[in-house]
Amino acid sequence: MNTPVLQIKNLGIDFGGLTAVNNLNMEIHEHEIVGLIGPNGAGKTTVFNMLTKVYDPSRGHIYLNGQDIARLDTVAVNKAGIARTFQNIRLFHNLSVMDNVKAGMNNQFTYSIADMLFHTRKRRSNEDMIEEEALKLLKIFHLDESKDTMAGSLPYGAQRKLEIARALASEPKLLLLDEPAAGMNPQETEELMETIRFVRDSFDICILLIEHDMNLVMNICERIYVLNYGMLLAKGNPEEIRNNDKVIKAYLGD
Amino acid sequence: MKKKFKDLLHHKYRSRTISFALIIGAYVIIEILMHSIRLSRLFTGMLVPCCCYIILALSLNLVVGFSGELSLGHAGFMAIGAFTAIIVSGLSTKMIPDTTIRLVLSILSGSVLSGIMGLLISVPVLKLSGDYLAIVTLAFGQIIKSLITNIYLGFDSDGIQFSFVTNELNLEQGKMLLSGPMGATDTAKISNFSSGILLIVLTLYIIYSLIDSKYGRAIMAARDDRIAAESIGINILRSKTLAFVVSAILAGAAGALYALNYSTLQPAKFDFNTSILALVYVVFGGLGNINGTILATTVLYILPELLRSLQDYRMLIYAIVLIIVMQLGSSVRLKRYIEQIKNRFTKKGVTQ
Amino acid sequence: MTFLTYLISGLALGSVYAIIALGYTMVYGIAKMLNFAHGDIIMAGGYAAFYAYTRFGLPAGISILLSILTCTVLGVIIERLAYKPLRQASSLSVLITAIGVSYFLQNSAQLLFGSDTKIFPSILTEGSLRFFDGKLIVSYLTLITILTCIVIMIGLTLFINKTKIGKAMRACAEDKEAAQLMGINIDTTISITFAIGSGLAAIAAILLCSTYPSLSPSLGSMPGIKAFTAAVFGGIGSIPGALLGGILLGIIENLTKAYISTQLSDAIVFAVLIIVLLIKPTGLLGKKENVKV
Numbered sequence: 047m048n049t050p051v052l053q054i055k056n057l058g059i060d061f062g063g064l065t066a067v068n069n070l071n072m073e074i075h076e077h078e079i080v081g082l083i084g085p086n087g088a089g090k091t092t093v094f095n096m097l098t099k100v101y102d103p104s105r106g107h108i109y110l111n112g113q114d115i116a117r118l119d120t121v122a123v124n125k126a127g128i129a130r131t132f133q134n135i136r137l138f139h140n141l142s143v144m145d146n147v148k149a150g151m152n153n154q155f156t157y158s159i160a161d162m163l164f165h166t167r168k169r170r171s172n173e174d175m176i177e178e179e180a181l182k183l184l185k186i187f188h189l190d191e192s193k194d195t196m197a198g199s200l201p202y203g204a205q206r207k208l209e210i211a212r213a214l215a216s217e218p219k220l221l222l223l224d225e226p227a228a229g230m231n232p233q234e235t236e237e238l239m240e241t242i243r244f245v246r247d248s249f250d251i252c253i254l255l256i257e258h259d260m261n262l263v264m265n266i267c268e269r270i271y272v273l274n275y276g277m278l279l280a281k282g283n284p285e286e287i288r289n290n291d292k293v294i295k296a297y298l299g300d
Numbered sequence: 301m302k303k304k305f306k307d308l309l310h311h312k313y314r315s316r317t318i319s320f321a322l323i324i325g326a327y328v329i330i331e332i333l334m335h336s337i338r339l340s341r342l343f344t345g346m347l348v349p350c351c352c353y354i355i356l357a358l359s360l361n362l363v364v365g366f367s368g369e370l371s372l373g374h375a376g377f378m379a380i381g382a383f384t385a386i387i388v389s390g391l392s393t394k395m396i397p398d399t400t401i402r403l404v405l406s407i408l409s410g411s412v413l414s415g416i417m418g419l420l421i422s423v424p425v426l427k428l429s430g431d432y433l434a435i436v437t438l439a440f441g442q443i444i445k446s447l448i449t450n451i452y453l454g455f456d457s458d459g460i461q462f463s464f465v466t467n468e469l470n471l472e473q474g475k476m477l478l479s480g481p482m483g484a485t486d487t488a489k490i491s492n493f494s495s496g497i498l499l500i501v502l503t504l505y506i507i508y509s510l511i512d513s514k515y516g517r518a519i520m521a522a523r524d525d526r527i528a529a530e531s532i533g534i535n536i537l538r539s540k541t542l543a544f545v546v547s548a549i550l551a552g553a554a555g556a557l558y559a560l561n562y563s564t565l566q567p568a569k570f571d572f573n574t575s576i577l578a579l580v581y582v583v584f585g586g587l588g589n590i591n592g593t594i595l596a597t598t599v600l601y602i603l604p605e606l607l608r609s610l611q612d613y614r615m616l617i618y619a620i621v622l623i624i625v626m627q628l629g630s631s632v633r634l635k636r637y638i639e640q641i642k643n644r645f646t647k648k649g650v651t652q
Numbered sequence: 653m654t655f656l657t658y659l660i661s662g663l664a665l666g667s668v669y670a671i672i673a674l675g676y677t678m679v680y681g682i683a684k685m686l687n688f689a690h691g692d693i694i695m696a697g698g699y700a701a702f703y704a705y706t707r708f709g710l711p712a713g714i715s716i717l718l719s720i721l722t723c724t725v726l727g728v729i730i731e732r733l734a735y736k737p738l739r740q741a742s743s744l745s746v747l748i749t750a751i752g753v754s755y756f757l758q759n760s761a762q763l764l765f766g767s768d769t770k771i772f773p774s775i776l777t778e779g780s781l782r783f784f785d786g787k788l789i790v791s792y793l794t795l796i797t798i799l800t801c802i803v804i805m806i807g808l809t810l811f812i813n814k815t816k817i818g819k820a821m822r823a824c825a826e827d828k829e830a831a832q833l834m835g836i837n838i839d840t841t842i843s844i845t846f847a848i849g850s851g852l853a854a855i856a857a858i859l860l861c862s863t864y865p866s867l868s869p870s871l872g873s874m875p876g877i878k879a880f881t882a883a884v885f886g887g888i889g890s891i892p893g894a895l896l897g898g899i900l901l902g903i904i905e906n907l908t909k910a911y912i913s914t915q916l917s918d919a920i921v922f923a924v925l926i927i928v929l930l931i932k933p934t935g936l937l938g939k940k941e942n943v944k945v
Contacts, residue, residue: 121530139525149529173514212532446916447919450915615755619753627734630738
């Protein structure tokens with residue numbers, strides 16, 4: 047197999063005296079959809095926060111396409127190719143749906159401050175192109191009709207979808223989804239699964255997702271990592287995880 | 301051509317169209333009035349300062365409304381612009397007899413210097429956040445005022461003379477430009493209403509160009525959610541610095557225009573109260589609301605003057621108005637009521 | 653020896669700043685607002701004591717008590733009328749309201765008492781102590797100021813830590829909703845905080861006016877801004893921080909005036925504040941808050 051897109055080696059983080067995540071090893075390969083599950087407080091979101099450098103890991107390495115990104119900052123990590131969504135949605139509430147996605151494309155604009163001030167042709171063509179791209183992205187998530195709505199006044203399910211669209215707009219190689227189906231009804235969840243698969247195929251990216259909805263996880267993830275008390279409890283394909291005694295124990299208790 | 305006109309009223313550009321229409325309309329009406337009937341001295345005297353405060357408030361709204369950081373020291377930038385303009389205008393009087401060119405040069409140098417100071421100050425200021433950031437802008441405002449209060453500058457046949465803290469200048473037939481706490485005492489009044497309007501239009505052009513661009517989106521994204529903005533690759537510091545520097549440039553221009561409208565000007569004019577005044581205009585007009593800022597500044601600037609007949613009570617009434625408007629503004633019941641009225645209007649618009 | 657003189661008078665000035673800063677810091681800690689009108693409460697306290705003592709000829713002790721009472725009541729009324737309706741509003745609206753209240757107090761004072769400067773009587777004490785053959789002179793007023801500050805600090809610390817109301821205040825500062833769930837009355841707690849802060853402002857007013865005996869409607873502005881700076885300097889929300897910040901600010905200001913320049917003292921004080929905040933972004937004793945993602 048060729049080098050994995052994401053490789054995590056012995057990753058760990060302490061908060062004060064408390065070890066939240068320890069000795070974590072993971073790999074994600076091209077075109078994969080991988081699940082990260084575990085009971086509440088297992089440290090799943092903490093892993094996302096370390097990957098995107100919201101938190102600084104205490105130990106270990108994170109390789110993105112072979113490049114160690116554990117020393118970069120959040121902005122540089124995104125430029126290197128990781129984008130994410132958040133457990134408790136973090137949209138730009140006072141910007142329109144369209145502008146949220148355009149903000150995600152901010153680094154694809156090439157015009158300068160002078161172009162901005164003098165409204166040059168470069169600015170116009172840049173903005174037109176981005177507008178078109180953003181609209182395409184919004185169509186995928188059926189958000190194109192509400193493009194001028196303020197993001198903060200969208201319904202909950204639409205906000206989750208917009209967050210994914212915004213993350214995709216920054217052209218990541220790896221997309222991290224933190225509970226994408228939370229608060230969605232079964233039908234919405236069904237649609238979301240379709241969309242996630244579609245996004246993976248059409249953008250040719252790999253996806254790591256945290257989710258409590260086991261139906262979704264078992265359905266779309268090719269491989270699953272199980273986290274418990276900050277440590278890796280198990281890994282494998284959905285079938286293996288479903289039948290893993292340790293996993294069942296962790297979820298149901300003794 | 302028809303399509304272009306429609307574009308102007310498109311919801312995306314509506315605010316912009318209204319802004320320019322508002323300013324140019326006000327200009328035309330006031331100019332006509334000035335030439336047809338005699339306007340009172342009191343009224344004409346308010347025109348240029350009102351323009352200055354509009355520019356100041358717009359510049360502050362860029363930081364407070366669009367960038368989401370509280371600045372309590374914007375009068376400092378205004379002061380830098382003002383006294384730079386006084387010096388430049390004073391020194392170049394002989395070289396440039398044309399007042400228009402001198403005015404442009406003075407405003408330009410005032411805003412450039414203010415922008416440079418803004419850049420320097422933004423380095424420590426933007427390392428902090430929230431109330432701590434606000435207090436540091438307050439501190440810088442105080443420092444700037446305090447430093448300018450100690451500058452003595454003049455020129456004579458020997459050239460420019462300068463001293464700090466104590467006045468050691470010995471001018472022979474020269475002219476003092478700045479005399480410490482007394483400030484400027486004999487400035488040529490070269491600002492006028494037209495230049496004020498022109499400067500507002502330029503300010504609006506700059507602000508609209510900025511906020512509709514990728515830079516503006518980055519600034520607003522960083523305001524709404526810092527962490528989310530970083531997660532999509534937006535450099536927070538760079539965005540906030542840009543907003544801060546542009547704001548300092550505009551505040552400097554406002555100060556320059558202001559200074560050249562008076563023959564005397566003391567540094568104490570640009571104290572904490574002036575920074576607060578600008579903030580009041582911004583909050584009344586609405587954070588990130590450009591037309592609101594223009595209207596609020598005009599009304600709140602003129603209001604105390606209109607209340608002049610009430611003499612001592614006018615500032616008291618002003619204070620009460622401030623408090624009551626804030627109470628009403630955050631009243632949930634009132635908000636719901638306004639929402640209802642709005643809905644009724646928009647529904648009507650659809651059926652027609 | 654002159655250095656010691658400046659140091660001691662700086663300590664006294666710092667004590668006044670600290671007492672004012674306590675008002676800012678307590679209100680900030682519990683109501684999460686910058687009460688810009690706090691400086692004007694000082695002014696109100698000054699006028700109350702002045703009128704009680706000189707116009708109505710009341711004894712000093714009663715005048716002081718009356719001044720404290722006036723400020724306490726004023727503080728509670730302001731909180732109830734102006735700030736309470738804004739509990740849910742944005743912090744900027746609250747800030748503007750506080751500014752409105754500040755304007756209101758200053759202009760009311762101007763209407764009621766006139767804008768001329770009044771000479772504040774020596775209500776506390778006169779005379780001084782001499783040390784080292786008269787090389788070091790410390791006025792009783794200076795000593796009283798420093799002692800008052802110490803007594804207030806000890807009293808307040810005991811109050812906050814030992815009494816039920818004090819504990820309620822700490823709980824509110826930590827988490828208002830949780831405190832409410834535990835049966836603490838938020839409104840009462842905030843009122844008490846304003847009452848204490850404003851009462852302290854009256855004490856500061858008398859000490860300040862006794863040291864610099866001129867009374868005018870804008871009396872409170874500059875000490876207010878300075879004390880606010882002191883509160884931030886020490887770490888806003890922290891009571892020991894307010895003490896430390898106030899004392900340091902007073903000493904720095906006095907030494908700057910003595911050894912560097914009177915005209916530049918404000919600039920230097922604020923420059924020190926900026927430097928401190930750059931090294932410790934939440935002030936000397938402030939707590940760092942973590943953002944949860």
